[in-house]
Amino acid sequence: MTGQKALWAAEAVLIAFLIWLLWRGEQGWLIGVISVVVLLPPCLIITVWIAHYRNTVGKFRRMSSHQAEFTFLGEGLEIVSELGSAKIPWSGVTEIWEKPGYWMIFTAPSQFMTLPVQTISPTDREFLRSKVASATPQES
Incomplete structure (x- = not known):
């Protein structure tokens, strides 16, 4: 918009x-x-x-738990919740906006998932950044 x-x-x-x-x-x-x-x-x-x-x-x-589990794999990203699961190849992630408490992982224009980053290790954050070239910090 x-x-x-x-x-x-x-x-x-x-x-x-x-x-x-x-x-x-x-x-x-x-x-x-x-x-x-x-x-x-x-x-x-x-x-x-x-x-x-x-x-x-x-x-x-x-959703009764309001949670989903993200798994970072070599070939892509896996998301599992009580509603179902999905595997997204890294080529399907178009960009990542890094906000202070969460990341927005975009898979298409105006289509994104919110990933809280409080429980993600720095190693996993760097792995995710390395897989998506357009991972950029965004002002909130």
């Missing part, structure tokens, strides 16, 4: 234009069309985000 700065700027300009038209007292079908064109994209984004959030948090809440 942040990579689309030009689209966000255009959306802000269109919303300002719509407010200006309404403030001037403009009415009619043209205002209705402009309103739909301007307000539909943010409404769709919000709706999709809410659906994604409820789906993700719903899966987490269905």
Whole structure:
């Protein structure tokens, strides 16, 4: 979402234009069309985000232990929880954002797993960094 700065700027300009038209007292079908064109994209984004959030948090809440086990292997990363398991090859990990208390392991744009790092040894952290070239510290 942040990579689309030009689209966000255009959306802000269109919303300002719509407010200006309404403030001037403009009415009619043209205002209705402009309103739909301007307000539909943010409404769709919000709706999709809410659906994604409820789906993700719903899966987490269905777990009785709220835990998953990460295993770092030579060929990839294995994740096991009570909901199932997955093996992700290192080539499937696109980048890692290193936050102070956790890492975000990305497998696709906007698709990531959160890995708390309090219990991970420095050796395992270095192993993980060595497997993913784009492991970078990120400001929180």
